[in-house]
Each structure stands twice: as C-alpha cells, then as structure tokens.
Amino acid sequence: MDVTRTPRPARRRTALGTALAAALLLGGCGAQVETDADASGKVSVKRCGEPVSYTLPRRAVAYEGGSADKLFSLGLADHVYGYVMPPANPPVEESPWAADYAKVKMLSDDLLNKEIVVEAEADFVLAGWNSGFKDERGITPEILDRLGIQSFMHAESCFNYPGYPERLTPFEALYTDLDRLGAIFRVEEKAAEVVAGLKKRVEAVRAKAPGGTPVPVFLYDSGTDRPFTAGSQVPPNDIIKTAGGRNVFDGLDQRWTQVNWEAVAEAEPEVVVILDYGDLSAQKKIDFLRTSPRTKGLPAVRKNNFFVLDYNEGISGPRTIDGLEKFAEYLRGIER
Known part of the structure; x- marks a missing residue:
C-alpha cells in the first residue's frame, strides 16, 4: 500500500542445491515461477513482468509488515537483516511472527530510501512499486540494480510498473509472491505448503x-x-x-x-x-x-x-x- 500519497496523514539458512526445478506451477493461483538455476547458483524469477537472475539473499531488507510477513511465513528470518516500518503500520508485536521481528533489526520508522538500504549493506530489498520503491524518492529496482542490490516487488503492485507490467488479482498476486520468494530463497516446498494452506482457507470462506x-x-x-x-x-x-x-x-x-x-x-x-x-x-x-x-x-x-x-x-x-x-x-x- 502506498502510504506516502497525499492528502494522507502520514536466518533459518537453507543450503543451495545444485539444481532447482525448471518451473513451479500451482494450479488455479496464477503463479508461474521460472526457477532455472545456472552453474553460478543464480535462479531466474520474474520481478513483475521482468525475468531477473537472483543469488541467494543473506541480508534482506523488508519494507512494511506485508513484506516482512511474507518472508517470515516462509521461515526466512535468518535471511532477513532488518525491516523499515513507517508509522502507519501497527506495532510489530501484534504480528503472528512477532518472535521473528524480534530477531532482526528495525532499520527505520520512516519511508524506505536508498541510504537505509546501502547503510544496511543489504543484498535484497522487498517492497511494492510506487510505495516502497518510488522514482520521486530515488529508490527503484533499476537504481538498486546499478548498485548491485537485488530487489523484488509485490505482484499486487505490478499492474502499472513501467516497462514490465503484470496483472494478477490480489489473492493470485499473494500466492505468486510466496511462490517466487520461495524460488529466490530456495524454499519452494515451504512456499508450496504455505500457499496451499492459504488457498484452502480462501476456498472454505468462498463455500460459506x-x-x-x-x-x-x-x-x-x-x-x-x-x-x-x-x-x-x-x-x-x-x-x-x-x-x-x-x-x-x-x-x-x-x-x-x-x-x-x-x-x-x-x-x-x-x-x-x-x-x-x-x-x-x-x-x-x-x-x-x-x-x-x-x-x-x-x-x-x-x-x-x-x-x-x-x-x-x-x-x-x-x-x-x-x-x-x-x-x-x-x-x-x-x-x-
């Protein structure tokens, strides 16, 4: 969510395998994850509509609760260096993953910016387009690419991403993010398990x-x-x-x-x-x-x-x- 708009007030570490599955397709959720691993240990995953090669992140920075929760739900606290949590967010102690938040650093209670990421020596940043990542604030995936810092955007925010738009319904986008993050962090089985659980809960609601x-x-x-x-x-x-x-x-x-x-x-x-x-x-x-x-x-x-x-x-x-x-x-x- 873009909390900067006006007039609003304002490491469970996993081993890298020698090869990954060519594709992970979870039927019915719209997720298509390209996971071809090359000899250098990189994996190709879509960032919005753009195929990007990722190495395994070790010092991830998450912007807002939705980003951090996605990583923590996949058991990735050991890969997270810290988070940025602007004031609009409720206290992290209210999260189901409060124990994971306590293991990592709160880097700022302001908006995401390039200086925070560089100072943290981050190797991966997770945020939404036009919210965490924003041209006007000088932090975009393209800028981070030039700095050698990997990034990933919530698919829900990709429908108007310049050059590589992607359109998914919001729930499909949630499933897709978890699938793709699972590929990037080499925890595809955990991601499939989490997604299946969420989909089961959604279908139970739909039935009633x-x-x-x-x-x-x-x-x-x-x-x-x-x-x-x-x-x-x-x-x-x-x-x-x-x-x-x-x-x-x-x-x-x-x-x-x-x-x-x-x-x-x-x-x-x-x-x-x-x-x-x-x-x-x-x-x-x-x-x-x-x-x-x-x-x-x-x-x-x-x-x-x-x-x-x-x-x-x-x-x-x-x-x-x-x-x-x-x-x-x-x-x-x-x-x-």
Whole structure:
C-alpha cells in the first residue's frame, strides 16, 4: 500500500542445491515461477513482468509488515537483516511472527530510501512499486540494480510498473509472491505448503458465502473532503468479493484511490469497512461518517454496519487471509 500519497496523514539458512526445478506451477493461483538455476547458483524469477537472475539473499531488507510477513511465513528470518516500518503500520508485536521481528533489526520508522538500504549493506530489498520503491524518492529496482542490490516487488503492485507490467488479482498476486520468494530463497516446498494452506482457507470462506445479490460494501481508508478507498487492484477487493460482498468501487482499475462523496452516496453501501491505521483511530473515522451530512444517511451508517479491518490485513501479505475470515464471519451475521 502506498502510504506516502497525499492528502494522507502520514536466518533459518537453507543450503543451495545444485539444481532447482525448471518451473513451479500451482494450479488455479496464477503463479508461474521460472526457477532455472545456472552453474553460478543464480535462479531466474520474474520481478513483475521482468525475468531477473537472483543469488541467494543473506541480508534482506523488508519494507512494511506485508513484506516482512511474507518472508517470515516462509521461515526466512535468518535471511532477513532488518525491516523499515513507517508509522502507519501497527506495532510489530501484534504480528503472528512477532518472535521473528524480534530477531532482526528495525532499520527505520520512516519511508524506505536508498541510504537505509546501502547503510544496511543489504543484498535484497522487498517492497511494492510506487510505495516502497518510488522514482520521486530515488529508490527503484533499476537504481538498486546499478548498485548491485537485488530487489523484488509485490505482484499486487505490478499492474502499472513501467516497462514490465503484470496483472494478477490480489489473492493470485499473494500466492505468486510466496511462490517466487520461495524460488529466490530456495524454499519452494515451504512456499508450496504455505500457499496451499492459504488457498484452502480462501476456498472454505468462498463455500460459506451468502447467496443472492452481493452486499454493496464501501471501504473507507481516510479523507474528509474526498475519501480514499480501494479500487480493484488491492486485497480488500478480493476480501469483499470472496466473502460475498461487492466493493462499490471495484470498477476502478486502481489500487488505493480517491473518489468523491457523491459517488459513495450513489452506491448506497450497506456495509462500510474501516481500514485501521495511523493516528486517526477507526472509532474517529466511524464518528466522522456518523456525523457528516454527506455520509450519515448512508444505509450502512444508519444500520451501524461497520467492520474494522487491520492495516496488515488490508495490504498484500499472509494476514490478508485473516482479514478475509473475519470479514466473512461478520458479513454472514448482518441482517439485510
């Protein structure tokens, strides 16, 4: 997620085998991982739509909770040197992988930049395009390539990556990232196990989704003059859809984007999902929606149908599936 946009406030070490499988294909998840290993121990894996050769990382740096969680879920704490965690993120102690966070260094509570990565002597950086990696801040995969520092981008953020775009649904992108990271770090079997577990949980939710017309749902991220919300290219869109709802802005081919209150009113959402992060609490966001003349008449507000989604359940990472299960349970319990 791009936490820098305005007007938002702001080593379990594994041995390198002599050869890797030519390709890892997990049916139904959209993941295609090229894993041809050459004599030097490099492996070719796609970074967005670009094939890139990777050596086994030993000093990885992760930006935000979603990135670190992906690595920790694959048992890679021994390969992680540290993480960068801007203020929008909830405390790492709340993560299921809190013990792994405690083993590595917190490098900064600011935004990702080249200086942090160089000072850490990182050999691998994991972040999203146009969020952690950003032209305006002088840290992009191309810049890091010139410095000899490997990088990888969340597939969920690749749909508009210059030169090598890639389009996957958010859940497919999560599975793909885990597959590709498994190839880069030579833990393909662990990645396949993790992905299979996540997919099983998703299908269990899908099987229980209410029938009939999907419930119209509005995700409220932030903003008073104009709201930020979720387009079709971010995890909440798949969370809402899989649970049996419909993101009222799923027609926007965007990630996190700005709309206007008139469009929200016209959509008549029956549920509002509050993305919880930063200095403005979820309760304050709910209070605003209850009192603003532009939103207090919304069906969801009148019925008090609010669901709070944790920040790390709303960005690309394993905790997205936790958010899915919680929202699905909530949605099955509301009256229509």
